[in-house]
Amino acid sequence: MxxxxxxxxxxxxxxxxxxxxxxxxxxxxxxxxxxxxxxxxxxxxxxxxxxxxxxxxxxxxxxxxxxxxxxxxxxxxxxxxxxxxxxxxxxxxxxxxxxxxVQLLSLNEVSVSPAANAVNYSYLNDKWFLDFCKLNNIKETDQATLKKILQNIVPEVCYVTLLNDNNDALACGMSVLEDEYIGLFDIVTNEKHRSKGYGKQLIYTILNWGKENGAKNAYLQVVLDNRPALNLYSKLGFKEEYRYWYRIKS
Structure with a gap:
């Protein structure tokens, strides 16, 4: 291709x-x-x-x-x-x-296993959504729109949260599987628990789910000024395929 x-x-x-x-x-x-x-x-x-x-x-x-x-x-x-x-x-x-x-990874090239403290949902779970909005600082006025968007997804979805012993979210994210490609979206770690490997554990959990469900490739999108995320994805084997950008009327 x-x-x-x-x-x-x-x-x-x-x-x-x-x-x-x-x-x-x-x-x-x-x-x-x-x-x-x-x-x-x-x-x-x-x-x-x-x-x-x-x-x-x-x-x-x-x-x-x-x-x-x-x-x-x-x-x-x-x-x-x-x-x-x-x-x-x-x-x-x-x-x-x-x-x-926009970065791609061939799942044939990686060996991954899920985190022990990960919880996966195949549907839009209320607790996952609340944790997701909190960690991503989604404004309350936008949450109804976001929920409708997520409810309208047609391909297979996996919503993932890493929880501590108190049932608090350490990291969360989501993925969408279509045509043997798994897309990773809005991967976020609780700001109180960054640089502890939770982002990597979350991604491995998602990639493992993707492989178990037939995915052969993974893709994700990361803004170029997010250096920590770029470094993490590079270590995991993701490579840039192309870039996108926006043009907005000033």
Missing amino acids: NNKKVIQKIEELSINALPALETELVDGWILRFSNGYAKRANSINPLYPSKYEIKEKIEDMQKIYRSKNLKAVYKLTENVFPHDLDVILEQEGYELDGLTS
Whole structure:
């Protein structure tokens, strides 16, 4: 699979892994709307070839998102249509934001086992959700939207928490399995218990679940200014496949 096909594949998988509350396909571009929660769930994804005149189309996107009281946010990779879209958006006053590394790992190359204190759920468990929101500092006003997004996931999901003896969350995260790829999302460690190996234990638990359920590859997304996470994923064998970033009207 060449790089462009890999990009399209992972982008499609990640869209399915975090389904927007509303989605619209316009001339090859996927428009996502989720009450403003998370840029990726409220973004324009130019994944497929388009025919409309580009500057008129950009204006149309502005109008569509403005009608929903949202900023027009573009999620871009090296494989977008048209190929010079990033340059055009920059010229139109869209600022760069959120440069992110998308990394892959072949599960044939790793031997992993689950943590003894890990709890897995195949459904959206209330305690997991509360712990997840607390560790990720999800605003109370966004929690209802997030819950709807998670409830709308179609592929198989694994929600994981590492607990201490007091039943407190040490780390938590989630993964989505589709077409032999397992995506890891929002891996977070309790700030009181960082640098103790809990993030690694959580990831091993997720990867073990993925392998047991037929996954052959794992992918994740990490912003480039998160040096601790980049170091951890590198030690685990993840390698950058491509990058994505956002363009947002200033």
